[in-house]
Structure formats: C-alpha cells, structure tokens
Amino acid sequence: MSANAVSTPNVAIVGATGAVGQEFLRVLAERKFPIGKLVPLASARSAGKRVNFQGANYTVEELTDDSFKGIDLALFSAGGGISKQFAPIAAQAGAVVVDNSSAFRMTDGVPLVVPEVNPEAIDGWRLGRRSADGSAGIIANPNCSTIIMLVAVTPLHRAAGVERIVVSTYQAASGAGAAAMLELESQTRQVLAGDPPTCDVFPCQYAFNLFSHNSAIESNGYNTEEMKMVRETHKIWGQSDGEGSAKRVGITATCIRVPVMRAHAESINLTLRNPLDAAEAERLLRNAPGVSVINDNDNNRFPMPLDASGNDDVLVGRIRADISRNGGPGGGLDLFVCGDQLRKGAALNAVQIAEMLI
Ligand SMILES: NC(=O)c1ccc[n+]([C@@H]2O[C@H](COP(=O)([O-])OP(=O)(O)OC[C@H]3O[C@@H](n4cnc5c(N)ncnc54)[C@H](OP(=O)(O)O)[C@@H]3O)[C@@H](O)[C@H]2O)c1
Missing domain, CATH: 3.30.360.10 (Dihydrodipicolinate Reductase; domain 2)
Structure with missing residues (x-):
C-alpha cells in the first residue's frame, strides 16, 4: 500500500442530480467537508444542468471513463449498474469510492460501514492510499x-x-428516488381531484395506499x-x-x-x-x-x-x-x-x- 495524505480532496459526485446526490451536496456543505475541486456527474440527459453547492453553481458533466482523473473521493449514487461499471474505473484512477448502491455491499474485501457501528472496518483506509493492484478501493454504504x-x-x-x-x-417515497417523490405528489393531486392516478414509477396507486x-x-x-x-x-x-x-x-x-x-x-x-x-x-x-x-x-x-x-x-x-x-x-x-x-x-x-x- 502507498499513501499520500490528502487533506483537501477533489470530489466527484456520481448521480449529483438525484435525490441522494442533492443530499450529498447539502451534507457536504453543512459539515464543511474540505473540498478542492467538486465535479458533479450524471447521465448525458443532465449534462450542462447546474447544481448548487455553497451558493455557487456547478455544471453537471456526463459520466464517462475519463471523469475521475485527479479525483481523490468519488461518492456514487446513480444505481447499481452504474456503480458496477464505473466504481472500479474511479478506484483505479486513484479515487476512494463510497458507493450507495447495492453493487458491492456483499463483495468480499469491500467494507460495509456504519460509522457508529463498525468503524474498524475501514481502519487504515485513507484518501491517497492505493493497494498493490493500484486501486484506491471501494467502500459500500449499507441499505438505508x-x-x-x-x-x-x-x-x-x-x-x-x-x-x-x-x-x-x-x-x-424518497427511498425510491426523485421520480417516486414526484409520483406521490402528483398522484395525491390527481386522486383529490377525482382523476385516475398516473403510475409510472410504481405499478399500483401509491397515494392513499401502501x-x-x-x-x-x-x-x-x-x-x-x-x-x-x-x-x-x-x-x-x-x-x-x-x-x-x-x-x-x-x-x-x-x-x-407507505405514502x-x-x-x-x-x-x-x-x-x-x-x-x-x-x-x-x-x-x-x-x-x-x-x-x-x-x-x-x-x-x-x-x-x-x-x-x-x-x-x-x-x-x-x-x-x-x-x-x-x-x-x-x-x-x-x-x-x-x-x-x-x-x-x-x-x-x-x-x-x-x-x-x-x-
Ligand atoms: N433514495 C434513497 O434513500 C437511497 C438510499 C440509499 C441508497 N440509494 C441508492 O442511491 C442510488 C441513487 O438513488 P436516488 O434515490 O438518488 O435515485 P434518483 O433520484 O433516481 O437519482 C439517480 C441519479 O443517477 C443518475 N444517473 C442515472 N443514469 C445514469 C447514467 N447512465 N450515468 C450517470 N448518471 C446516471 C441520475 O442522473 P440524471 O439526472 O442524468 O438522470 C441521477 O442523478 C441508487 O443506487 C439507490 O439504490 C438511495
């Protein structure tokens, strides 16, 4: 293992436009997490959109294989498929990945961590550290x-x-992402107006139901x-x-x-x-x-x-x-x-x- 201490990391947020991604931006700001460069990433659909961090606007970039050059920390929340494809690329580029999806939670060698419960699972882990295979490593965030x-x-x-x-x-609803929250809101309006609810995210009526x-x-x-x-x-x-x-x-x-x-x-x-x-x-x-x-x-x-x-x-x-x-x-x-x-x-x-x- 090699380690160069990183005290002001460059941070990528994969899924920055989503429900968790938006919360990442708020939590990082509230906790005054030290950040060198911030790189918000999402799909091509959102490339060019702006996200706000500490009062400044940042342009969302499309996630690609080249997104992690110079990144020390990559916070992933864009679904398991995206994590499976891009988290190893990010880790190999030198970023420690903290992944919110279920992609690596049960993988041997990937710590699954709740800091109040098992902080010892990441003893010795540091930004800037690389293991013998060159990877900075992946840490999994458990299911909510x-x-x-x-x-x-x-x-x-x-x-x-x-x-x-x-x-x-x-x-x-928030556990199923931004679209599910919108669906609960719009279905509630539809049902109160006497209209049939539109079911896009879930297969059945969500408002006034469970x-x-x-x-x-x-x-x-x-x-x-x-x-x-x-x-x-x-x-x-x-x-x-x-x-x-x-x-x-x-x-x-x-x-x-529940609704x-x-x-x-x-x-x-x-x-x-x-x-x-x-x-x-x-x-x-x-x-x-x-x-x-x-x-x-x-x-x-x-x-x-x-x-x-x-x-x-x-x-x-x-x-x-x-x-x-x-x-x-x-x-x-x-x-x-x-x-x-x-x-x-x-x-x-x-x-x-x-x-x-x-
Ligand atoms: N919601 C929760 O409470 C919760 C809790 C724990 C873990 N998680 C996990 O966190 C992940 C995200 O959940 P969420 O609730 O935030 O979902 P969400 O609101 O639907 O957001 C999904 C995010 O992923 C991005 N994305 C989708 N396809 C992409 C692609 N091909 N390339 C790059 N980015 C892409 C979206 O970008 P676009 O804007 O471009 O579509 C968006 O930023 C999931 O793996 C989920 O299981 C969620």
Missing part, C-alpha cells in the same frame, strides 16, 4: 433500512446480545429489500459464518412502502440473550451516538417521519419490554424508530465515512 435499524439496535446488542430481530418497515416493497421476490419468499436487511446486518456485525449459523442473529423482515414523502419508520422486536429492562434500554439509547430518543408515554409522543426528515439522528421511541415473553431468560424489547434515509440512510452515512478517510 439496515443503517437506520442498526444505529438504534447496536447499542442494545452491545449491552445485552441481540439473538433475534423481527422488523417491519414503513418506507417513504404496498409490499417494490423489490423482486427471492426464492425464499422474501423480497430483496428484506434480505438486504438480513445479509448486511450479518456482515456489519461481523457474523459472516455460514447460513443458519447459531452465532448469527436471526432476522425476519417485512418491508412496506410518506421522506424518512423511513421501522417497528422492531428484539430477543435478547441477557436481561435489559426498558428503562436501561432507554438510558443506553440516550447515550448512543447518532440516536435521539422521543419516548413520551404521558403525551403519547413518539418518533414520526416528519420529525426525522432533515434530521441527522435516528429517532427511537415506544421502548418497552415485550410482554409476550412472560419474563423469559433474556427477554425482549420493542422499539419504533424513524430515520431520514436520504441523510443517515445514504448521504450523511457516506460523508461520515469520507470524513474518516482524511
């Missing part, structure tokens, strides 16, 4: 529902050992979003032993798309190895990085997607002992969490990773 769940659950796992997770998600997550169903009956939560959690928690290993947390997920514009919610039931009552769980969560607790039983006030929208923290509430367990050996806990998946579930998590590379 996985990140939000693990920021909330990992502090409890460290304290009491989570043996099983039953999770149901309530996923917002449906099983729009990802493909795998041979075991789970959709790929649900299986991402299972497989990625095992990798992030370092439980990558064989299928069915007793050392792995058991996870069953049901992922649902919320932005921020995902999740209902989470945990089986714990060791006892942990609700008060101690709340205390742990109040001290956990990246977590805010909203757990006001007196006023029935708990996390909502509107609270989470634009918020960096994962919000946790409804913290209670699972009464179905009758005080078994470890016991169980129930939680309800909300997180802005464009921020912590995507852009913010990736920028936090980038900050660790300087």
